[in-house]
Amino acid sequence: MSFNGEQHPGVVPAPGNTQGFRLNHTMLRAKDPEVALAFYSRVFGMRVLRKLDFEEMQFSLYFLANVEQGEAIPEDTRERTAWTFGQKGLLELTHNWGTEQQADFAYHDGNAEPQGFGHICFSVPDLAAAQAWFDVCNVTFVKRAEQGKMKDVIFVKDPDGYWIEVIQADLMAGMGD
Known part of the structure; x- marks a missing residue:
């Protein structure tokens, strides 16, 4: 039997009409x-x-x-x-x-009040190496991997102030147990 997703209130079986949606x-x-x-x-x-x-x-x-290296992307x-x-x-x-060209122009990042949009997320093969790379790149940290209650999760900001979560997949296995 294949996994059909966790069941929670409000979740319904995927309608056949949505096959192929991504x-x-x-x-x-x-x-x-x-x-x-x-x-x-x-x-x-x-x-x-x-x-x-x-x-x-x-x-x-x-x-x-x-x-991905070797991925075939159309030239046309x-x-x-x-x-x-x-x-x-x-x-x-x-x-x-x-x-x-507007010095005082800024977009709302979704994390300031009123909150809305939160973040995007990248999965990396080595969280410690990624954190060291972010230091080399002078990236603005919201949270380093060793800080806060959620260890092994990094948050950085992009140039427009949007938050980017950075995780290592195998370190997430026990998250939220």
Whole structure:
């Protein structure tokens, strides 16, 4: 018998009509795409799969992913666009043109009051090595692995103040028991 998910109040069996549905991406707004892209590519190793510009509405979308070595990604722009929208776990950075030139402009990070959005999360193979890497990169920490009640969980901030949780999968095995 295959695992069908934990059962909790409100959970219903997945309707057959939802077969093949998958979470494609999460969107964060970026004040300055050059700064945000430098952060996500340098600190987290993400690559831009596709950039889409919408001149009439004055915004751009950047779709980022952690690409596996040897992964076959279409070179043709149209094919890569369709391929991008079929992936799992992408990060979309949305840039509304001109925000990078406004010194006092900032997006709400979701963790300040009123709270809403919380964070995105990266799983890493070695949490201690990742924490050391974040120090080298001068990343802003919200919480280091050894701090607080939840050990082995890191929280850092991206350039727009969004929180990023960083975990090591095998260290999560006993979490919430």
